Amino acid sequence: MNKNIKNIKRNINAISSETLNGENYSRNDFARSILNYPAMMVPSVQEPIIEKLSEALNNNVSLLDPFMGASNTLVTGMKYGMNVFGQDINPLSILLSQVKTTFYSIEELVDAEKRLISLTISDNSEIVEVAFVNIDKWFTKNIQIELSKIYRAIRSEQSLKIRKFFWVALAETIRLTSNDRTSTFKMHMRPIEEINSRQISALKTFLSVSKKNIKNISDYISVLVQNGHVENDKYIKNVDVVWGDTNAEIRTDKSFNLLVTSPPYGDNQTTVTYGQFSYLPLQWIPIEDIDKSITIDYLKTAQSIDNKSLGGEIKEHIKDVEYKVFEKSKTLKKFVSQFKEEERKRAEKVTRFINDLDSSIDKMLPKMEKDSFLVWTIGNRNVNKQIVQNDLILKELFAYKGVGLFTDLEREILSKRMPGRNNFSNMMSKEKIIIFKKTN
Ligand SMILES: C[S@@+](CC[C@H](N)C(=O)[O-])C[C@H]1O[C@@H](n2cnc3c(N)ncnc32)[C@H](O)[C@@H]1O
Structure with missing residues (x-):
């Protein structure tokens, strides 16, 4: 290993535990709070690692996040x-990430906001613009009417980029005004007394x-x-935000020298029901305004996205899956x-995951250049x-592929958004940051 790389490793290992634990992070850090997407990475935790690896790569970096989520990794890279x-299977992640990686001038947003507000105020229609099973369970009639006014106003905007920005604001409004509890990512109705007594306006929200956004x-x-x-009002480097199933392919011909992901x-x-979390907002956002290449029928049921995500589908007999993966880990x-x-059945879900x-790592590795880093x-x-040692398992999977460990760090999860109480006890309060180096 050359001296420069040794220094980089030393500098990474010297990152303070306060920084890694996210103790200094601010909620408004990096536009991360425009939508409360589940399990977002804290930018200030990743930033020093990304910065030091960028140095190792002579500040000429092409970054890949194959599980992009709320795109905080991309935003830090920018x-x-x-x-x-960035790539993700969840259409809501795509919309959110498109907005977070696009250049907007404050004037164009403020002008559009004024137009939208005056349209919603003068709109007296009581027509509800979307229909889906159980809409009356998840939204009161008043909220449906108010959301429809916002929906019509956003649709009347000429510019797609502006519409996308306000669809994200609508998604967050839906999260806050539906009858679904905000305390869990799984869909779970508020008690009826609470729904009836809530003083809430979708327009004000x-x-x-x-x-704020x-x-x-x-x-x-x-x-x-x-x-x-x-x-010229544009980010000077390339930004790609792509819908796709990472277990099937990474949808680009480009290559990368840094991969950062969670x-x-x-x-x-x-674990975390990203799909259920997104189900209600996605009912109100036209697919053609997100990405026309999306092929999953994500509006069919509240489970559609989660079933298509890693570990969600039963494609092969468990014995065949075990045969393949037990050898690697x-x-x-x-x-x-x-x-x-019964316990074995639950454990089999871990094997499938x-x-x-x-197999998604197998889709990523060919995209990674020689001497690239994977965080x-x-x-x-x-x-x-019993503890599923994901960190050890991941190291074994990489070792089997001949990709060596560069270094690893541990952090306490203080501020990363965790699932609600039902799931909390299943997750650990620590996580590992494992860095691999691909040398061939
Ligand atoms: C922990 S989150 C990523 C958080 C992200 N790094 C951030 O900073 O916000 C994991 C993401 O993996 C996505 N995911 C799960 N299965 C996937 C698949 N097969 N293909 C692509 N994305 C997938 C989920 O939709 C979710 O957004």
Whole structure:
């Protein structure tokens, strides 16, 4: 290893635990709060690692996040002037990430906001614009009428980029005004007494969300401008935000020298239900305004996205999956083999998840250049009251592929948004940041 690389490793290992634990982070950091997407990475935690690896790569970086989520990794990469590429299976992640990586001028947003507000105020129609099973369970009639006014106003905007910005504000408004509890990511109705006594206006909520989002996006864009990464109202490097199933392919011909990601910790149904979280907002946002290439029927049921995500689908017989993946990870084999009957069935879900994770790594590695770095933030979890050592398993999967460990760090999860109480006990309070280096 050359001296420069040794120094980089030393500098990464010297990052303080306060920084890694996210103790200094601010809620408004990096436009991250325009929509409360589940399990967002804290930018200030990743930033020093990204910065030091950028140095190792002579500040000429093409960054890939194959599980992009709320795109905080891409946004951090853009602060350092990197080419960035993100992919996710959840259409709501795509919309949110498109907005967070686009250049907006504050004037165009404020003008559009004024137009939208005056349209919604003068709109006396009581027509409800969307229809889906159980709409009356999830939204009161008043909220449906108010959301429809906002919907019509956004649709009347000429510019797609402006519509996208306000669809995100509508998504957050839906999260806050539906009858679904905000305390869990799984859909769970509020008690009926609470629904009846809530004093809530979708129009007022939309107004305050829009104002906050305009401020957060403008603050972030001014950082990009200050850092010299914007010319002629455009980010100077490439940004790609792509809908896709990482277990099937990474949808680009480009190659990368840095991968930074935080994958799911297990199948969505038993860890974080990103899909259920997105189900109600996505009912109100036209697909053609997100991405026409989306091929999953994500509006069919509240489980559609989660079933298509890592570990969600039963594609092969469990014996065949075990045969393949146990050879790659002794830790997984040992974990699963201790269980019988019902417990074994639960453990099999872990096997399917790890198998999907493994095959998605096979889709990423050919896109990674020689001497590239891969940074994985992953936590362990409990299944059948035993620890699934995701960190060890991931290291074994990479070792099997001949990709060596560069270094690893541990952090305490203080501020990363965790699932609600039902799931909390299944997740650990620590996670690992594991850095691999691909040398061939
Ligand atoms: C922990 S989140 C990523 C958080 C992100 N790094 C951030 O900073 O916000 C994991 C993401 O993986 C996505 N995902 C799960 N299965 C996927 C698949 N098969 N293909 C692409 N994305 C997937 C989920 O939709 C979710 O957004």
